[in-house]
Amino acid sequence: MSDPHPARPHKAGDKQHPPTGVHRGLFERLVDLLSPGPDSRDELMRALASAEQRELIEPESRIMLEGVLRMADLTAxxxxxxxxxxxxxxxxxxxxxxxxxxxxxxxxxxxxxxxxxxxxxxxxxxxxxxxxxxxxxxxxxxxxxxxxxxxxxxxxxxxxxxxxxxxxxxxxxxxxxxxxxxxxxxxxxxxxxxGEIEDEFDEKDGESGIYTLADGTHRVAGDTEISAVNEAFGTTLDDEDFDTIGGLVAHEFGRVPRRGEVVELGGLRFVVMLTRGGAVRWFRVSHSGDHDGATSA
Missing domain, CATH: 3.10.580.10 (CBS-domain)
Structure with missing residues (x-):
């Protein structure tokens, strides 16, 4: 019995159904490229987040792309x-x-x-x-x-x-x-x-975020627990309402401080050395009244 729908050779101009199997992913990507793209930065940010969730891009790639977009709004x-x-x-x-x-x-x-x-x-x-x-x-x-x-x-x-x-x-x-x-x-x-480009001086040993510098001051990581700061400096900073020294200092400023800004708390002088990701990464800390060395540029 003959086939009621015999196959016919493909001719130029014939419309083809979407590829199947292993070619399906490529077809979907082509459709995405031809579809209307985001018309605002917020939509583009959401599109990047969606691409990460669908494992089209790595988390590190999304962070870098978002950094590029945000950089256009930042100044020297x-x-x-x-x-x-x-x-x-x-x-x-x-x-x-x-x-x-x-x-x-x-x-x-x-x-x-x-x-x-x-x-x-x-x-x-x-x-x-x-x-x-x-x-x-x-x-x-x-x-x-x-x-x-x-x-x-x-x-x-x-x-x-x-x-x-x-x-x-x-x-x-x-x-x-x-x-x-x-x-x-x-x-x-x-x-x-x-993100932060760390060098050999930025390594933490996993046990302490407090380092003594050559001039006698100290470099303290923003995520260091306040109790550890109190123990190291003999102070009584508030460790009930805040867990980290970065959180306490940011509360004192009422915002995330910028590099080079200074605040004195509980007998200590905090100089902001580096901020990243909406938080202070490093402080230079000395006792109030002590000579404070210059912050690294």
Whole structure:
């Protein structure tokens, strides 16, 4: 008996049914691409969250994509190290003093000033300072790199593009009056996308988030329990209403503080070193009245 619906060869222009089996996933993705996309940032954020739930993208990828979107709303002033917290080098300082400053802070680049701190005349790479040791007759001014100045209102996405095109890693931020407001590095910008970039100094041993620094102050993780802080410093900070020192300090500010901001609580002075993800990551802590070392940029 013949087939009532015999198969016929495929002709150009024939409409085909959607592929099945192993090709189904590809077809669905094509449909998604051709479908109307999100028409607002909030919808795009929800689309990314949905893509993560459907395991189309990894959680880390969603976080980075959201960071890219948020970065367009941030400015250099939002992530800069405040001027009063900047580690600077004096062009007229002796070599030994310059070397001590480089070693104590551990930065790779330093703004150099002449006379007043607002008078930034160039950027010194720490590795270039070694040239003075081998050739003391060199003039430090000849080792300085040009300073890049950006306004506080500079968008981070634009700043990142400038960093990449100009091969600069540090810029001095100025306010509307032309006064130095702070500095921003390429790491500050990238961390808004990929999260905190930790180095060997950021490792925690899993038992304590309190570290003694070379100048006698302490670096304290924001998620350190208040009871541990009280035990380490001999204080009586409130550990009934708050669990972590970061929560207590944020409550005192009434918001998440920015890097470089300072508050004194219970006989301790807290300098915010780093904030990430809506919380303080690191504090520099000293007893009130003690000399407070400069915060790392």
């Amino acid at each position: 002033g939002d992530v800069m190290v405040a001027a009063r917290r900047m580690d600077l080098l004096d062009i007229d300082a002796p070599y030994e003093e310059l070397l001590a400053g480089v070693i104590s802070t551990g930065h790779s680049r330093f703004p150099v000033y002449e006379g007043q701190r607002d008078n930034i005349i160039g950027i010194l790479l720490a590795k270039d300072l070694l040239k003075l040791q081998r050739a003391p007759e060199l003039n430090l001014r000849t080792l300085l790199r040009p300073t890049v100045f950006v306004p506080e209102s500079k968008r981070l996405n634009e700043l990142l593009r400038d960093f990449r095109s100009n091969r600069n890693h540090l810029a001095i931020v100025i306010d509307e009056f032309g006064t130095v407001a702070g500095l921003v590095t390429i790491e500050d910008v990238l961390e808004e996308i990929v």
